[in-house]
Amino acid sequence: MENLLIDLIKSCGEFSGRIERRFDILSKEDAKAPEAKEDSSVMFQTIASDVKLVDAVFQLFSSPTRVQTGDQKGLSMVWDDKYRCFKNEQFDKIGDIIILGWKCLRTMFQKNRRAENYFARHNEWVNPGIIRQIPYKVGAARAFETLISDNVALLEQEVDKSIILAFINLIKSHGPEDRLMNFFAAICTCQGAPIKSNQEACLNLLLLN
């Protein structure tokens, strides 16, 4: 645990240097074209992608499920169904931190098309990355919904049969949960417009099969 925290602090130090450099570049760009000045939150999201802070946060908070599936690295945690959080013997608060981490990750790409695309570009982050944590109520489902909810390109390109089947299997293995069913509703439309390919896929996989 200590090693992990030390690594994290070291990483933060490294990030701070990168962030500082990125700030310099952005402020010079803004000075050249003030009309194109980005909103501060968008700027932070851009920086988080540029300096690969998103990568670090994702790797850290997807660790519980990576351990369970036998991947390298990650903390040893077990899911406590009674208290609905991950537990670690050495670190009591890890469950809260994981939940906070998913919130943090969601904030890093919320309403920012570029940041959303950056996240979705890493195929293994969505499936199995996020999908594995969706059964546990830590915020992964909400992060995924945020990622795809208003991005037509992502809905059409990234949501495919394998992801739909993964959600169907989640319902089959974890029982009927409305938040899992909401995923299917979310991929069928985007800001009121239908996504025909996903509607047809849902029809075929959920109703006709």
Place this chain on the structure above:
Amino acid sequence: MLIETFQIEPSSRAKRTPWKLSKFSNNFPEEYLGKKVQDEGGFSPIKVRWGKMKTMKGKSNGGSLLKDDFKIGEKQECDITEFFKFVSKTSSQMDSYIFDHKGGSVDDLDDLSLEEEAIRASLTLQWEFSLYYISQIKLFANMCQGRSYNCISHLSKNFPYPMLMHLVSNDKLEFEVRTAFCMLLKNLWVDRYPHSSNCGRPSVPNLVWVYNVLEKTDVDQEGALLHFNLDQGHPCLEMRETDADFEFLSMKSHTKFFLLRDFLVKFLASLEGVQTIGKKSKNDMVLIILRLAADLMSFGFFSTRSKIVQLCEPLLEVLDGRADITVELRSTLGFLKKELEKKRPKKTNASPSSPCHMVSEAGFEMTENPVLPAARKDQFHSRSENKQATCFGVDPDLITQHAGNMTIAGVDAFHLSTTGKCTPEYLNLLARRQIGKSRWSVDSDTLRIMNCKQNMLSVLRSVANLR
């Protein structure tokens, strides 16, 4: 993994539920969807079945893999009102309910006998199932959105129009449930071929047709608007899969959606011009009702002046917004109303939902009542007082922008073509107030109300486009 909805054939006519006409309709028309059901005595009872949901892991059963089907109290199907009994409860409310049922307190959570544990698991499972089923209905609605005909074709067999009408008009169901079924009704039966916007007339930004000869039609005449007729031999009629499809496609009358129109007007009138900020599920229902109304209006199913006025009168009452109150205020008013009833058992002429009447009749002075926040004082003014005192400090640019929007919305045209009761200036004034509200209050409940008002304007826009 899906829950089924189905109708059962009742053993006697008494178990059917006939459609009750609202005060806005005198009698049933000759032709409308659902006439056959009404002639048979009414809607059949609706049940929900989850028997096919096998081999899933039930959390409420301690995470063990179930070998059999899911059962709720040894049942695999039940009546729909019973099924949705707990849908509006939160998890903590469910715990309270369970322990009320048991006769103990919530602190006894870890001290349950096997039998009590089974009851708890069963009730929790029912609650989870009902939430899951609402999501499933919303999924079906989204699958049909945008006239996705493969999905419509499949789902229309499982959800016939009369069944959905029975569900959306069933007061025993929670608003959340009815909202989901309203969404499905809209996308499955209303927004589909052969109906099209503006009675099928092209409009900006689409191609505009130029007519050389215009014939003036009397808007008081039934059928003044265009109808969607499919001639005999039309491929859709030839390729129909069920009798319901044939009835739907071949019906030419503008009274096709009589039941739905009757329900919409009745529902909007039941609001009595008041929306409650914070009543999430009811406001969501209002929103989807308005979208349905906009569609019906645009497709020409409000076909005469009197029908349009019937819809627009309650709509304008709600659009006004000065009578809108918060949940807290409504509960306080409920208390005041009870006090009033205790004091005066004799029935008065005051409108039961009008805050100003209730307060003045009760004899309470707002400033002296510590329960009510002073900021809400203005809501207790009468409408006429409020109209004069409307000064909300709104950004002038916003007013100009909104005045433009109102003109685009065709409210002037609406005014000229209907009652003449509200002047355009008055409507502008009301709308400005709404915009002003949204500027300063950005919580989700207020935004939900604002969304409703915007949709009311879109209904009015549909009226204007019918000219």
